[in-house]
Amino acid sequence: MTGETDPEGDSGATNGSPLDVANPDEPADDYSLTELLAVTAAREIDDGEMAFIGVGMSLISGVLAKYTHAPRCQLVTESGYVGSRPPGVVQSISDSVLGVDSLVATDQMQIFVDNQRGLFDVGIIGAGQIDKYGNTNSTVVTGAEGSYENPKVRLPGSGGSNDIMTSCGRTIVMMRQRARAFTSELDYVTAPGYLDGPGAREEFGFPGGGPETVITDMAVFGFDEETKEMYLRSTHPGIDVEEVREMVQWDLNVDDDVETTPVPTRREVAMLRTIDPTDTVLRDTDRIYEIGFDEWADTMERNWKRLMQIEEDK
Amino acid sequence: MTGETDPEGDSGATNGSPLDVANPDEPADDYSLTELLAVTAAREIDDGEMAFIGVGMSLISGVLAKYTHAPRCQLVTESGYVGSRPPGVVQSISDSVLGVDSLVATDQMQIFVDNQRGLFDVGIIGAGQIDKYGNTNSTVVTGAEGSYENPKVRLPGSGGSNDIMTSCGRTIVMMRQRARAFTSELDYVTAPGYLDGPGAREEFGFPGGGPETVITDMAVFGFDEETKEMYLRSTHPGIDVEEVREMVQWDLNVDDDVETTPVPTRREVAMLRTIDPTDTVLRDTDRIYEIGFDEWADTMERNWKRLMQIEEDK
Amino acid sequence: MSDTHDKTQTLQTAISDHVPDGASIAFGGMGGRDPEAAAREIIRQEKTGLRVVDDARTTLFDAMVGAGCVDEYVGSWVGTSLISQGHNVRRAVEEGVPKDLTMQDVSNFGSSLMFFAGAMNVPFVPTRSMLGTDIAEHNDDIEVIDDPFGSGEPLAAVPAATPDVAIIHVQQADRHGNAHIYGNTVNDHLKVRAADTTIITCEEIVPSETIAESPELTKIPFYTVDSVVEVPFGSHPWHCYGHYYADLPFYREYGLRSQDYDEFQDWLDEWIVPHEEYLEKVGADRLARLEELEQTINGGKI
């Protein structure tokens, strides 16, 4: 795993079609941590599934899945689009690129009505904090002396994360493995995991199955079928189990067969850089700002046309 | 008032534009009872109003209003059209002529959501029975020994009449003045008038004002503002007050200034016959069947084109 | 599951696969875009014990009742619209001929809301309609509740309807079930979501690219659909907005002949035939004239 790299590097992302990259199925030796996360999340979406995705990383993962191993998956966004094939990174939940090839352009209530009806297979959400039962907080960090009304940090709020965790077939959570993020006591429960343990979701009659996988910048976690407690499924390359344990406030269960998270292939990395040519999401850089309006517009347009060409070539 | 007449008679309806009829504002001397009803109902719709109308007579009245004194009224139909200018009689609530010039094509729930929100000014409904508080029955006539489950006569049911009476600004009821139709005790309350009297609608929190006018083949009735009881407002030409009283089971109040219902003008009658060239609604004849498919189709098309010409000439 | 496979079937197979005896069914349209051909196929396959859970129903329901297919109706209005009463419905309710028909009334808004509640997977949705009347009184499934926010106002809780099958006719759909509806939608987008299984009959199967050109018109998405059948003139004798006008004389004949039960049996013998044969009997010229009429009215809309 590498840190910041030159986007014009050897991945081939910016030279011709990403599908033309040499040795596409080989592990990439040049990828960022964020790219590893995006690829790991994308692989959670199976071909043919209805995938309910939000902004940022989760949308990028959905788009990547659709352009790689899951061409028949269908992306659902909460603002009202279904089936779109966004030719590039999506900047907002109503990004007009979501209209591209979309089969349905409807409204937010309709999407969540369908979600509550149990029509969507997998959702991907973000969170600021999580506990061992997979309950998440994306509303407030109260700190020792704060409260909901007067928090230390005000986070964006639920968005669709509460609704997805309540009703989607299964949910993937993507978040950063910061200190106090994997906590024994959430400051606020925004989205329901397994609440206080086995049977709790059933008591509320939730339509969805709850959290299935948690993906962070250090590791991948699953949930025990019996106890509903989180366990460590794999660590990312270069991270060992103890490092992860230190970043978790409770006594973390570890899979007997804990593995190393598979790294992205060269094709996946190349495709990601085509989707996000200005590094808006993947590298979290200011490049979009630094390059100025004209170069930004040219880069966006060039990459859209490239992706559309890939689709046409299929 | 005349009975059955030759539709090719002196009204001028089938010769050129109905607006070209001689002495258009003069009272017509050739009109059917049904035509009088349609005109009387149409005049209840004020220009610029949102008029929620059903099938049959109420739709005809709405269309007539729009083509005569209330060109800026907007027709609302429960199946999802708003603002249409149907060029001819409407055969069903989803008649494709309702699409003509419609400003909105939406769904039934949306229309009734807007109705419950109080966005529509006036509704026109039909009924089989009515009581002195304007409660109506269009569900079952039980007879002496029948019940809701085993009625003497099964009527069509509420349709939108319950929803319109509950929530529309004011409601016009059109029905036949048959024996036992104006009853002291309804077999079944389908749509709420003033229920058991003053204050009852307010207790339920109904958004709409309730029944304002009842139009039958004998007379026109209003409701007393204080007592909410029905009273006789006018009798149709040739009908006297006693005849009406005999057809009402309770002791009917009569307006001190009871009048004779104004007769249709020559223009109104001509326009009605253009709207319903095959007498489907207005004369309740089998002409549509007798003339055969080809003549029916030709007649319909000819009249549509005529009405569209009237619109263009405006 | 998104089920993006090819869902096309023949009308015969779609009905025999998805409509067992005793099924509860909601039909689409409302005196326009009604799935008349599908209902005739149900009669032809002699289905029995059906429960029609619906809004306002016209000819297709009356014919199914007269043919003895239906035991129960939950809905807002029955008749055959403008030019005749529902004679078969009246015979069944009033005289038990050919068999008893149980009626459960709601208002039109009530019918929309029962499908909406089913579509959104909640036990009920509240409304102000039906309060103070015998609809709420006689329909045991409707509960009158107090506003939990303490306004003191009562509300009618309309229970969720979740029919086994929804059968909807539309102008165009792709092979996966994405259906464009032109003109009004009535309650069709709600019914497909409330139902367990959905059959779409359509005037024309189109490529998915055509769907994607106007995604705003996709009122029915593929993930609610199980079967797609191309049935040209599938709403005859009713309207299909943008395709053909209603065949009023045909419909009027139904109204007249269904007044008498024996005469209605003859009507069934004459018209309950496979759809291709039905269209031949109606006649190509007549169908073309209906298309022409609709073209005059709503030309160029599709």
Next chain:
Amino acid sequence: MSDTHDKTQTLQTAISDHVPDGASIAFGGMGGRDPEAAAREIIRQEKTGLRVVDDARTTLFDAMVGAGCVDEYVGSWVGTSLISQGHNVRRAVEEGVPKDLTMQDVSNFGSSLMFFAGAMNVPFVPTRSMLGTDIAEHNDDIEVIDDPFGSGEPLAAVPAATPDVAIIHVQQADRHGNAHIYGNTVNDHLKVRAADTTIITCEEIVPSETIAESPELTKIPFYTVDSVVEVPFGSHPWHCYGHYYADLPFYREYGLRSQDYDEFQDWLDEWIVPHEEYLEKVGADRLARLEELEQTINGGKI
């Protein structure tokens, strides 16, 4: 009343007529078709004490909070989407700068349903969302009720939202307020019905004949609308589907400069100007390039 009169106004007059200090407001769009120009005009007119009752809100809300216009927010999500946090929102909630901002959380579905309940004039609509979490716990307006049909399952009753004003930006509208929305609708059709007063800003005022050509796209009918304003590029720096792509660099600059309160004041001085002046500052070439980008992506859709 149908109010089929000419409702067109200038942006300045629409805001001064319909948005008093202390008003509750819902804005349309969601990171696309947001009424950014209208929000800038609200800031320019120095409105105070506003209550924003809404779904997910991005730049326009953050800027209004930073300018001191807003006292309270009821909704599902605040930030500035992908490339920056909502710095002004955080400053207001965490530090009371420039003044305290009270937050009341719902989920996204909750926000749709609160407008739906308001639109249909019932006190609440039930859902399964938000149960078992602190959203229902901390939002005093949400009641957890028992299923009145006895399933034993709890339901979250989402109370009706009825904002004083809805401000919605669309692609095209006629002078009476019939508004076509291309692409997704988000919650806009619900907000105009829930609100007492509605202002439509649009890229283009079109004849009613254009509306009637695609009545299926009239998500907002004239009878819910009080004011119509033609505001080309009224969503800049956000997307307007079919018209122009989002100006991400402009937006990114907002994200960077709003990190610091003083720097944000400079941003306000620079960009809170009458809309015509704003567009001149952005520059015709840049606006044309954004149109070109959108044409590449969704060309020919409008």
